[in-house]
Amino acid sequence: MAPPLLPRAPLGSSLSVAICGAGIGGLAAAVGLCQRGFSHVTIYESAPEIAEVGAGIQVAPNFCRVLDGFGVLEELKKQAVRLERNSVRRYANNKELGRTSFASLEERFGFPTFVVHRGDLHKALLNKAVELGTTLRTNSFVEDVNFEDASVKIKGQGWKKHDVLIAADGIKSQIRGKMMARRGEVDETIDTGEAAYRVILNRSAMEEDPELKQLIDDPVAIRWMGPDAHIVSYPIKAHKAYNIVTTHITGAEDIPEDWTNKASKATMQARFSAYAPIVRKLFALAPSDELVEWKLRIHLPLTSWIDNRVALLGDSAHATLPHIAQGAAMAGEDGAVIAAVLSKITDKKDVNKALLSYERLRKTRADWAVEQARITGHNLHVPDGPEQIARDEMIAKASQGVKSTSNPDKWGDKDVQARLYGLDVVAQAQQESARL
């Protein structure tokens, strides 16, 4: 489907934009820029090819709004599962404590909540970026950057000159490290003490058992909360696969950070042995050779995302815990907003002004979302006892709509939902950048 027509940027044919990283953030920025008529957009990606990595990803209403603006939402819906609701449950007996109706969120905010495989989302954005004229250079590791003139040094290829550099190089961003060093700051990601297992089950493995078949058939995202851990699961790939991601507090184990680290099935099963039989049945089906476990890290809020002609975007600027499903959503919003503000300038000397405007529009919101995810993680993992009983009561009350009860699970909190899903960030950016 053709993306909506947008006013062409005055500098569309002359401003050269480099993007470091072809993740969801970098691709979102590329689509947004090309849509506005920028014809010199180059993505440098270190990987030799773009592969389908990751698993399920929730696309919340605010992210749907951005993807709709990019003209990829309808295509993506074909591979997606539209969720009707979530269900927050107690680990030991599978009892539902609270729920959020995603249908009512759609009524409130105009967009659905769905889940897709990250590979499908990535492919949809990549195809759109290339179709609109983005140049994608794989095997291109950005090893140095000049902040004053936005040139980038590509390993084995030398320096390339651009007018703006968008650093969408993920949580391990080297450009962020260089930017912080210039300010005399130390770039440190924080070990959150949490790690994740990821399991994907094929439909055929679950169909034999009526209870598990219902799980993969129902358009419901389930959250099981237990001491020091929780699990999120939902169907993906048009109900042909089931995605399970756990988060657990780690001990002294040395768990790597990368998403491909193979894990022990026996250790995972032991960790969740006190969970209800339905959970244990799911884990018993996990294919041992595909099970992965990795450490979850975040970054403290940065002083600034901008240095001269360089801007951080996505996880490089605001890496988050996954507990309110907003990491990719925030990266997508960043991409749409940076495109909107750059499309307003009429002189290349105003690039920094536009980037500072992007930061004003984005940083408070993204840092706040990171904090909501962190708080949620803490609340989900309390040990059994008085604090857990009080939390469960609050979740139940908030879910029943009892006024003035804030939901300890921010994914289901009405005020958090309003702030996250209710803002049209592109419309806001158009207004703000009218003043550029």
Ligand SMILES: Cc1cc2nc3c(=O)[nH]c(=O)nc-3n(C[C@H](O)[C@H](O)[C@H](O)COP(=O)(O)OP(=O)(O)OC[C@H]3O[C@@H](n4cnc5c(N)ncnc54)[C@H](O)[C@@H]3O)c2cc1C
């Ligand atoms: C378990 C889990 C579940 C999640 N679930 C959700 C969810 O439901 N909803 C949601 O919205 N978000 C979710 N997220 C978050 C989301 O996946 C990330 O926030 C998002 O993918 C970040 O995108 P990015 O483009 O900023 O970074 P990345 O995806 O990390 O992309 C960075 C890219 O830059 C490239 N690169 C790095 N350095 C260089 C260099 N020097 N030169 C060239 N290229 C370079 C990398 O190869 C990579 O391709 C989840 C995350 C986790 C861990």
